[in-house]
Structures are given as structure tokens and as C-alpha cells.
Amino acid sequence: MTPQDWFPQSWRTRPAAQAPPYEDEAAVQRATDTLASLPPLVTSWEIERLKSLLAEAQEGKRFVLQGGDCAETVADCRPEPIADKLKILLQMSLVLVHGLRRPVVRIGRFAGQYAKPRSQYIETRIVDGKEVTLPSYFGDLVNRVGFTAEERRPDPANLVAGFHHAALTLNFIRALVDGGFADLHHPHQWDLAFTREAALSAELRAEYERMSQNLSDGMHLMEALGEARIEELTRVEFFTSHEGLNLPYESALTREVPRRPGHYNLSTHLPWIGERTRALDGAHVEFFRGLRNPVGVKLGPKTTADDVRQLIETLNPEDEPGRLIFITRMGAKHVENELPRLLEAAGRHRVLWICDPMHGNTHSTASGIKTRSFDAILEDLERTQDVHSRAGTWLGGVHFELTGQDVTECVGGAAGLSEEGLEANYASPCDPRLNYQQSLELAFLLARRMRGQDRGQG
């Protein structure tokens, strides 16, 4: 079960891209020793269950909704942002269940999405008239976003602090879900405070209310008829995911478990490898190949057919169902040119294709604010769907950077957020997220379109 020559630390023999510039290796070792001694965040049972659901998504029987912050922060480890994130993911999943007539697998980018790869390792700003250069912000697992030498110093103590905040986040999510917060019979409970205010257009609000009423009526009818699948359709589960970037952290939480072969990364259900760290001979691919978790790999427009074939060969040599996810993030302009050859290269191997329409569509405004346009995000999704449907492959999910809060980070959407409006509430420490309304609107547009395509095929 454990691949040849692999052990949780075997990645150390390979070059690790994006490794934080820690100054005190002994302090890193102390932090990882602490992590290795603590109880894990998730269990192998949950991981195997997710893998079986992903296997069904590969076959076109389910759809995956993966979303959350670009960079989680310990400052936002508070009840409202966490509950609002669950609510928007629940609302979106309801729209998708209704539109696609398929169960949706909900996977948060949360409870550990604290490590960020960066384009530049250093950042220069003018402070009090002087040029100051400091390390970039690499996520709260490494340093802090504030622009002082102390905050930007990679501090190994953040590895343990990040783990504790991931545990608090997950504990709250589990309590909410187990306590009935996410019960599909009562979708009105998930309304965000501002749903009834101006945040949703009247048209979308009416459509959402009609749909949740229909769904709720339908469920009660199915229950009355003793429909067996109702339990399956209404059971709400959340799984966690994050970029498995910081290998000292990830490997400290990778363990053998009683009664199952192999090693599990018990820091999350679904770790993924980022676009910047997927080198075939690099440390991340080496580490991931030995995990029993399902694993994701981000694929950008420069990915070659050969990369795809070798990633499949290295990460899923036995073609295990539900094991390998390719998260394509081409950018609206590149999808049609670059995606078809990757689908062809994967051939008949078992892969779950998910579209991340965020990371290929980032640009900066003239005043230097990072943003994404709603239209480009939608276009990326639509083109990706079209390429899949022409190739006869199933687009099995979507991956968004989003928040349940009313931020102003991406432009466009029904409310017509303009570049001038971005500064009103731009809160992300890294990439721009869809706000509540933009997220729900996208779910509606996607569900309508996929339903139309389904009808067209049927």
C-alpha cells in the first residue's frame, strides 16, 4: 500500500518550491514534534468516505462544490465568518442540487487553508517616505499580513497556532452541522442577515425562495412515500480541504492508523498541490504520492500533456477510483486552446475534473488592486463546460474563492460592482473572493446552464 521508497519525510530529498525562509530550523522541529503528538483533525473513515463520493462524482453521479477563502486567517476564526461561509456553501449547494438533480459533495477551503504560495518572495513598500522591503505574506501558518518586520518574519510557532485555529474552526463546523443547522428540510435557516435586504436582486431572491420551497415540499413528499434515497439526498456533510503547501506541517500530521494500510494526512480530508508546486521531481509530488487521501492537483494553462500523464502515473498508478482530482484553472482566454489536450492525455484514466475559474482570471486595476471580473469567471466556467461536453468528459465540480460576507473584491455581478467600488470593503489578505451575492448568482447561472445541457443530451 505504501509506494516504494516512500515515507512521510521522503520529500526532504527533493527540491521544495515555495518553502518558507525559516531562520531557526530547531524551532521548526520543535513545532512539528508538537504537531505530531496531538490528536488529528480528521479520521481515515471520513477520508475514505469522501474518496467514495469523489469516485461517484467521477462517474457523473455527483457534483462537487469546493469553496472558501483564498487565505484563511486566525483573525477571522470567529463565529460569524465561519457560519456565513457554511451558509453560502449550503445555499449554493441547494441551488446546484435542484438544478443538476444530483447530490452535491460540499468541500470547504477551510480549517487549515493557512499557507499561501506567492509570485514574489519579497514585497517593497514606501513607509514614511522610505522604501522598505520585507518577506511577502505567506499565509498565517507562516507569518502575518501586517507590514512590519516582526509580522512578516516566518515564525515556526505559527505552525502550531494554525493547527489550533483549524481545530477550533472544524469543531464549530462539526457542531453546527451535527446540531441540525444544515438540515436540508429547513433551508430558510441559512439566510444570511442581509439576504432580505438589498444584497440579492429581487429576481434572484424570488427564484431562491421558490426553489427552496419546492425542494422542501419535494422532500416531504418523498419522505411520505418512503423513498429510500431521501436520506442520501438530504444528508448534509462538509469535508475540509486546503493546499498542502507547508510540508513540515503536512508531514507532521501524516500517520498510520489502526486497521487500515498506508498513511493518511489527517490535517484535512482533501489536500491539493498548487500550480506553483506540482513539479514532477519536486517535494510536493513526492509527499503526495504516498498519501491514502484523495488528492487534487491544480493545472494552469502551461500544463503539458506529458505533465498530465506523469502526474497520473505517479499519483494514481493503480487507477484507484476517487483518488485523483485535476482542478483546472486555465483562465477564460485559454480554456479552449489548452484544456482539450489535457483531457485527451488523461484518456480513460480515472480523474475527477473540477474547474477553478478564479486563479486564471486575476488582474490588477490601474490603481494596483487585485481583482477578478464576474464575467470572466462565468466565461471560464462556461467554456470549460463546453470543452468537457465536446470531449465527452464530465465536469464534476467547481472550485471558488468566496466568502459569505458582503465584501467588495471581485467586480461585476448583478449588483454591478465597479472598480471604483472595490475599496469599500476589500478584506482579503491575498486573492479577491466572490461575495455572498456574486457566489449565489454564479450557482444559479451554472445550475441553469448545466440543467439545459443535461436536457439537451437527454
Ligand SMILES: O=C[C@H](O)[C@H](O)COP(=O)(O)O
Ligand atoms: O492563491 C493563490 C496564490 O497564492 C495567489 O494567487 C498568489 O498571489 P500573488 O501573485 O499576489 O503572489
Ligand SMILES: C=C(OP(=O)(O)O)C(=O)O
Ligand atoms: C494558490 C492557489 O491556486 P493556484 O495554485 O491554482 O495558483 C489557491 O487555490 O489558492
Ligand SMILES: [Mn+2]
Ligand atoms: Mn487564491
